[in-house]
Amino acid sequence: MSLHVRRREPRAHWLLLGLFMLVLLGGLCLDGYVSHAGAEGDGPDPTTDTSGPAPEAVTGAGPVLRIDPDGTVTSRSMPRRTIALTFDDGPDPQWTPRILEVLARYGAHATFFQVGSQVNAHPELARRVVAEGHEIGSHTFSHAWLAGTPAWRRGLELTLTRNAVAAATGNTPVLMRPPYSAEPDAVTAADYTALRQAAGAGHLVVLTDLDTEDWRRPGVDAIVANAQPAKDRGAVVMLHDSGGDRAQTVAALDVLIPRLQARGYRFTTVSAALDLPPAARAPAGERMRGHALRWAQAGGAWLSRALTVLMVAALVLSAVRLAVQLACARVHVRRVGRRAREPLRYLGPVSVVVPAYNESANIAATVRSLLASDYPRVEVIVVDDGSTDGTADIVERMRLPGVRVVRQANAGKPAALNTGIAHARGDILVLVDGDTVFEPDAVGRLVQPLRDPDVGAVSGNTKVANRRGLLGRWQHLEYVIGFNLDRRMFDVLRCMPTVPGAIGAFRRAAVVDVGGVSSETLAEDTDFTMALIRAGWRVVYAPDAVAWTEAPASLKQLWRQRYRWCYGTMQAMWKHRRALAEPGAAGRLGRRGLTYLLLFQVALPLCACMVDVYALYGLLFLPPVKVAAVWTGFTLLQMAIAGYALRLDRERYGPLWSLPFQQVVYRQLMYLVVIQSTVMALAGGRLRWHRMVRIGAVAGPSQVPTRR
Template sequence: MPHHRRLPPPKAHWALLATLLFAVTVLLGLTALVGGRFAADGTHTTEGGAAVPAAVRDGGPIIDPRGAEPVTSRLRPKTVALTFDDGPDPEWTPRILDVLARHGIHATFFVTGGQVTRHPGLTADIVHRGHELGNHTATHTDLGAAGDVRAQIELRATDLAIAGAAGTGTSLVRPPYSSTADAVDDAGWRAASRLGGEGRLIVLSELDSRDWQRPGVDAISAAITPRTDDGAVVLLHDAGGDRSETLAALDRVIPELKAKGWRFDTVSGAAGLSGTTAGVDGLTRFGGWLLIAAVQTGEALSTALGWLLVAASVLALLRTVLVLVTTAIHVRRGRTAPSRPPVREPVTVIVPAYNEAAGIEATIRSILASDHHPTWVIVVDDGSTDGTADVVERLALRRVTLIRQRNAGKPAALNTGLAAARTELVVMVDGDTVLEPGTVGAVIQPFADPSVGAVSGNAKVANRGGLLGRWQHIEYVIGFNLDRRMYDVGECMPTVPGAVGAFRRSAVLALGGVPEDTLAEDTDLTMALERDGWRVVYEQEARAWTEAPATLGQLWKQRYRWCYGTLQAIWKHRGAVVAKGAAGRLGRRGIPYLLLFQVALPVLGPFVDVAALFGVLTGDWKTALLYWSVFLLLQLVPGVIAFRLDRESLRPLLFLPLQQFVYRQLMYLVVIQSVMTALAGARLPWHKLDRLGQSAPPRSLVDAE
């Protein structure tokens, strides 16, 4: 990633992200509300019928509740109105239409809004073939149990979908789960009264095929054949399951009844009703088109997010297996590695310091308390304004050199320290870090292998008392004890942390020193060493206790810089993808892993969370809980192993479930901010954190002086 002039980080992407999330939320909401799947007709709870007028209970199947008193209608004698519920269905509706066309008759199709939005062309075909449409709610909701608002949404959404698909409107409604007039209960009548207030007609049935039970062709044929010459509204289905028996029954009954002088017509035609169908204006039809497009887009998005969730689960599983296998290999190698003569060379510890007055003394004293001798300390004060250099001067300790310079940034301070060092092995330590006595000696032992150019130490969170500290503690333990072992085995270590890392001075100077053109100089330097042919390894016993951000704001600043700097380093070293040797291993193992698990998946995180939330809100909470449990398990198992390897108490892992809320969202928002900043070509400032001097080691250190 080329060096850019400093531009302010972009802000518009937050509005874009909020807009996208809002759009996704609306689309998923419409899909759940209008395009929701439903079960086929069946039994449902009924109430008594004391409030149902006798005119309705004893009347015909067509109820007009629009006036002061309800009016019912029957069909003309020897007239059948075939009605089909729950469609349109892409498999069975066309076949039923073909049967009706073959026999030259028309019928009424009570469609659901959800099915209309999925198959608008098929809905239009029903009308074009001369059939009649009726409203069967959007999601097959029981109107008797639904509230006023839900009932209006169900019916009006279906009206709008029909208008968009077929350019027509209808006043006919068949309430789901309804049957004959004498079966109307009090809840059903309350719903019918509401429908009458909206100018709608209710169409029940007189002969129920019960084809949803698939009782056989004979049973369906008998059920839809009138016993008298009275006209009849026949209830059938063109969706909700296998309708081959329905087709066969129609082919049998229609010719038989025609031979006996029966005629077939739509509900309106058979009852002599007028005005049940009307055209719609252009604005209404356009609104219908928008609804159909929104629901179809929402369903496509829901499907995509579902596959994304599956893919994320698979990747999480593969990642867990990978880190566990490579951890086992790393542990076994450590036990069986051939012994080498211990490295006893003198070491210089370089401490770049900018406004580190709160903790610099503890850092220096912990270095001088090292078991490894001789150990020299170079503190490079990078233009501090809080008296950091004065604190170092007042200590007046042997083997400590203080260099003052104007503020030029951490990489420049490290280069100043490298130039002043006189030892081949150097350890770089942040000014907020406290080392254990054995850290310096442990971190240089891998240099017994002449192919090793750098060693990553084991950074640990010191201020882990609060919830934020515990979350970071969990992240550090798992990241260092599993991820770095994996990188070590794969010979593709992307970063030697600034908190504690050892280097061959000559190797770093051969590269021109510590790079100063990225914000992640540690990652940049590590990748540069590997591209130059050096091995970079991990040493667990080289523990360093660092002060983690104590507030969410400070954490945001730190991770924003880390992530943005990592993207810079990846771009800068993108040529490693096609390189050979150590550089190729970095380019084809380490960099893809970083991009996939630390960039790509976090960017998609907000949309996955929205999908999971809607899964809970729309009743699919069991699936959402299952995925959440799987993800938690895939973090918990490695977490237990990592904590055991680091000889840490498992108690902090009790806070791992809470890490999925707030902390995880903060981390993926950081990635999004970093990606957008990088794409905008902006350059960030260093984002110096406020130090509180909380890098206390686990036990007292003895002053070597």
């Protein structure tokens, strides 16, 4: 069927979406690199280095090394009674300021080997370090073990750190200390390779004479003892101002500095002790790259936090939804069970309206299934809406009693429905799509809830007939899990937003009350149902009234169908938005039904692409076992829910094996539908009718699957 095109449909902005997802992934990956790449327990373990010792020129050298391009090593040591206190892993917002206060109290200066990502996180601390007369050296960007990383990453670690320090302080760091290093005699051959690369990038390597091992928190006395050089020798002393509780380090400084000062020691920076040139002013380009890096890192951290909150919110909402669905399903099963034990009653003649546009593949099967109904009096009105494939001719040639054909020029499905309603004789109307095959007892079971005078409409249970392929199985599971459980919940909560076009029964008085089927939206069934509820009529679900429909057989057809459904649903939600503030039944529709649709059929699918990006981030940076456990748990929960829904619907469990694969391609197609529908709605366009090409999947009884 067709609708007039009021405005040209906007093009799909997939390039823009792809760029957005790439930027999102890039930001998350930067945060993952900062947060996980150099963390202990992630990546190579320094204790596994079996490369053997470095050349003797290194292992027997002093703590400050210059390595020429040809491998020549020149080393320097601290002068007598000179201590270069060095602090690794900072800056830290808790411990770096406390250490700076102790140093200032005793007039001591030190060298801080800072991690580039930490500098980006706390640039004000880096500036304070320099402003108070201390110096900053590079300690890589993510605290990576350089010997265990490839050369490209070593270069990246050093470059990013230079940029970060340059942006924060305006200076380029010259000194560099590799993480997990100690005295020169502990340098391995693999370490030496990494040190040569650092030296080639313009760095002087600073190791240590005395490793206090304060990171072990051995106690203040042990730290002080480990930091004292023998006799009057000078020393480079390694401590830490980040990476954990550094209270013992702070306390040890309060003991160590005055004790050694009383012995004539001075505390100064590595560069000052060795009369090295001061740090050079960083080039403008390096500073600009550093600022861009800091903003990107801050943005990545914000994205990670935001997506974590989003994931938690989505999980909580989904858990609440599941709990409500299951609780309502149990209530509904008991209610339907009581109703099923009651004898079927004849409620008067039923008029079945079948709007048809180019339905030659299935129309004969649809009409025959309606006439095969065990309900006593059923008339069938086929409204041919300007078909060009001989749909009306097929019905007329059948010459079946109780079947009438009404021809009209193509005017759209709502107009065809209203035409059929106008020609119908019964006070109970069943509206049916032209590709739907009814089970023999479907009409009788569908109309029984209309015994209640408050009920204005009844939703039947639509099932997928062509479910043999993977795409068909996915749609079958979606119908059973999503649509079926949702309708049970909507029935119990009395806020049913949609009676599907494939199978629905209506009281004529209710149809007249709302002025017939509106053509203002593409989801005429949703719009019509919402109008009925706002008019005060109750809408219920009859799961035993089963009809079989032909689902899209290709991704392209599925896209077109769901695009129309989604966009039409958005139109209907907007049209009936005032129900949110209305009392009674309309208020239940607004505050329960519309809120549910907004959250779970619009908002969460819009966020689904970000969830997929976050999942990819998890695969790259989180422990694989943890990621696999979460995915497995989520999949098992989905399968349990699906199994319960299949059991309620008396369906076979066979298609469950395809459920894990639904997370790839199918789910992405569904959220892309929502994204494009939202773009269309915001652009203010009018979507044309996307008709599905039928292949006759329910053209006879043999094509209809059997249930348990």
